[in-house]
Amino acid sequence: MKGICKIVLLILLFSSSLKAQDSSLIKRIPQDTSKMVMNSDAVYNRPFLMIGKAPIAIGGYLEANTQYMGTDGVTDGFSFQFRRLTLFFSSTIAKRIKFLSEMEFEDGTKEINLEYAAIDLEFHHLLNFRGGIIMNPIGAFNQNHDGPRWEFIDRPLSATTILPATLSNVGFGFHGKLFAHNISLAYELYLTNGFDGNIVDNSENRTSLAAGKSNVEKFEESNSGMPMFSGKMALKHRKYGELGLSTMAGVYNKWNLDGVVVDSKRSVSAFAVDFNVSAFKKTNIVGEITWVNVDLPAGILPQFGSRQMGAYMDIVHTLYQGNVLKFEKSKINACMRLEYVDYNVGTFASTQKNIGDDIFAIVPGVSFRPSAQTVLRLNYRYLSQHDFINNPPSLTSGLQFGFSTYF
Numbered sequence: 001m002k003g004i005c006k007i008v009l010l011i012l013l014f015s016s017s018l019k020a021q022d023s024s025l026i027k028r029i030p031q032d033t034s035k036m037v038m039n040s041d042a043v044y045n046r047p048f049l050m051i052g053k054a055p056i057a058i059g060g061y062l063e064a065n066t067q068y069m070g071t072d073g074v075t076d077g078f079s080f081q082f083r084r085l086t087l088f089f090s091s092t093i094a095k096r097i098k099f100l101s102e103m104e105f106e107d108g109t110k111e112i113n114l115e116y117a118a119i120d121l122e123f124h125h126l127l128n129f130r131g132g133i134i135m136n137p138i139g140a141f142n143q144n145h146d147g148p149r150w151e152f153i154d155r156p157l158s159a160t161t162i163l164p165a166t167l168s169n170v171g172f173g174f175h176g177k178l179f180a181h182n183i184s185l186a187y188e189l190y191l192t193n194g195f196d197g198n199i200v201d202n203s204e205n206r207t208s209l210a211a212g213k214s215n216v217e218k219f220e221e222s223n224s225g226m227p228m229f230s231g232k233m234a235l236k237h238r239k240y241g242e243l244g245l246s247t248m249a250g251v252y253n254k255w256n257l258d259g260v261v262v263d264s265k266r267s268v269s270a271f272a273v274d275f276n277v278s279a280f281k282k283t284n285i286v287g288e289i290t291w292v293n294v295d296l297p298a299g300i301l302p303q304f305g306s307r308q309m310g311a312y313m314d315i316v317h318t319l320y321q322g323n324v325l326k327f328e329k330s331k332i333n334a335c336m337r338l339e340y341v342d343y344n345v346g347t348f349a350s351t352q353k354n355i356g357d358d359i360f361a362i363v364p365g366v367s368f369r370p371s372a373q374t375v376l377r378l379n380y381r382y383l384s385q386h387d388f389i390n391n392p393p394s395l396t397s398g399l400q401f402g403f404s405t406y407f
Contacts, residue, residue: 036184038236039244039274040137040175042144043100043116046088047373047406059088063147065402069381072394081402082108084147086115096122104166114219115168124176130190131172133219137188137232138248139288140274141165147404151316151335151367153379154400157359158310158341162290163270164210169193170219171227182238187231193218194228194250195268199294200304206343206357207294207304209268212252224251224265241277252294266295287313303357303388305344312339327370337363344388356390359383374405 037045048057063083069075083106090100102116118132135143141159145166159165171192178185199212215223222228228250236242249269255261270292277285292308320332342358365379383396 036179036182036236036238038177038184038186038234038242039140039144039276040186040188040232040234042146043102043135044090044098046146048088048090055091057088057090059090059406060086061146061148061404061406062086063153063402063404065153065377065400067153067398067400067402069396069398069400071396075398083402086146093119115166126176126178128175129172130175133168133170134173134190134192135166135168136190136192136228136230136248138167138230138246138270139163139165139272139290140242140244140276140286141288142167146406148373148375148406150314150404151333151365151375151377152314152337152363153377153402154363154381156288156312156337157339157361158288158290158312161208161210161343162292162308162310162341163272164208164213167209167213169228184236186234186236189229189231191227191229193222194224194226195252196223197253199252199268200296200300205301205303207292207296207306207308208343209270209292212268223254225254225256226251226265240279241275244272244274246272246274253297263297266297268292268294282318284316285313286316287311302348302355303344305346305355305357307345308341308343309345310339310341312337324368324370330371331367331369333367333369335365335367337361337365339363354390355388356386357388359385374403376403377401 046059048059050057062085064081065083066078066080068078085105087103088100090098092098097119099119100116104113104115114133116133116135118130118134121129123129137143139159141156142163142165145155155165169192171190173188173190175188195209195212196215198214199209200207202208202211204211228248230248232244232246234242234244247270249267251265252268253263253266255263255265270290272288272290274288289311290309294306296304296306314335314337316333316335318331319334324330339361344355344357346355347353348355361381361383363379363381365377368376379400381398381400384393385396386393
């Protein structure tokens with residue numbers, strides 16, 4: 001990992017030295033707004049810097065914030081957080097052949113992850129090959145997760161604790177688009193490595209896909225010896241917005257050990273519906289609904305749920321657009337997020353009462369965008385959380401202020 005950090009540092013120093021010598025060598029490649037961009041385009045639709053005739057373009061973003069949160073009147077006080085620094089490197093190898101990688105440093109350097117490193121070969125707009133470390137197209141947030149695109153400091157609970165964004169695996173598959181007037185239809189189909197037994201063998205004491213993606217060997221081999229399938233279909237109308245349907249399914253446990261069957265195959269599957277409504281002049285609505293099903297081993301404790309679901313909806317309304325403090329084309333937005341997750345869908349067998357282990361959250365806020373690529377965010381976060389046996393909920397609330405920017 002130290003070697004990776006040194007390489008990244010050398011690239012950044014090289015680009016800085018070129019900039020110092022001749023600023024005319026630096027060319028900003030903006031996000032592509034000329035085409036009908038969809039969530040599946042998010043990995044490439046980012047601002048990059050080209051340095052002269054260098055074969056590589058560089059970009060990235062960072063997120064930082066401060067917050068004062070408390071649960072049931074108890075607080076740890078005021079703290080600053082440097083959430084993540086992400087670096088992008090892209091290259092056009094030849095006509096219709098391109099490469100992109102994404103490296104993320106979380107909580108300073110507490111975690112360093114290679115989230116994306118894949119090659120794209122375009123045979124036809126309906127048939128493109130993609131292989132390497134890819135982001136599984138489950139839901140919309142997993143591929144479209146860059147901090148500067150969102151008005152909220154925290155990522156959605158359903159996208160990070162029901163679906164484990166950001167989820168990436170090594171594998172390959174195909175994607176493509178069909179265009180017709182104001183409508184685009186896109187698909188993605190991939191086979192990748194999948195989850196491991198940490199879905200049920202984890203410190204959270206609940207079924208957790210987020211824990212199941214933490215296998216440090218997932219880029220080397222499949223824990224189950226079988227590929228996981230993930231696929232998505234999405235339809236976008238230029239005026240009204242986008243609707244996506246996606247699924248993911250595979251076997252997560254090690255059922256075969258050196259040719260000997262040691263366990264039955266246990267499956268995990270997910271289904272998601274995502275939408276982006278842009279029909280209103282100054283208001284945009286984004287949301288996602290997710291369902292997860294896990295085949296649990298016999299005799300497991302009842303707090304491990306075989307079914308989970310989650311949803312969120314963001315409403316963002318532009319209050320003002322224009323010049324603010326000499327920032328041209330800036331925006332002031334009012335926003336609201338509603339979200340709900342249920343980690344154990346079902347009822348107790350003995351009483352037929354609903355199992356708890358759920359969270360409802362509401363997050364109002366305001367944001368200031370001095371440019372499209374930079375956002376300052378002020379959020380008030382309120383969460384109501386039930387435990388497994390549905391005791392009165394614990395209440396968490398507090399203020400968050402932060403910023404995120406591409407660079």
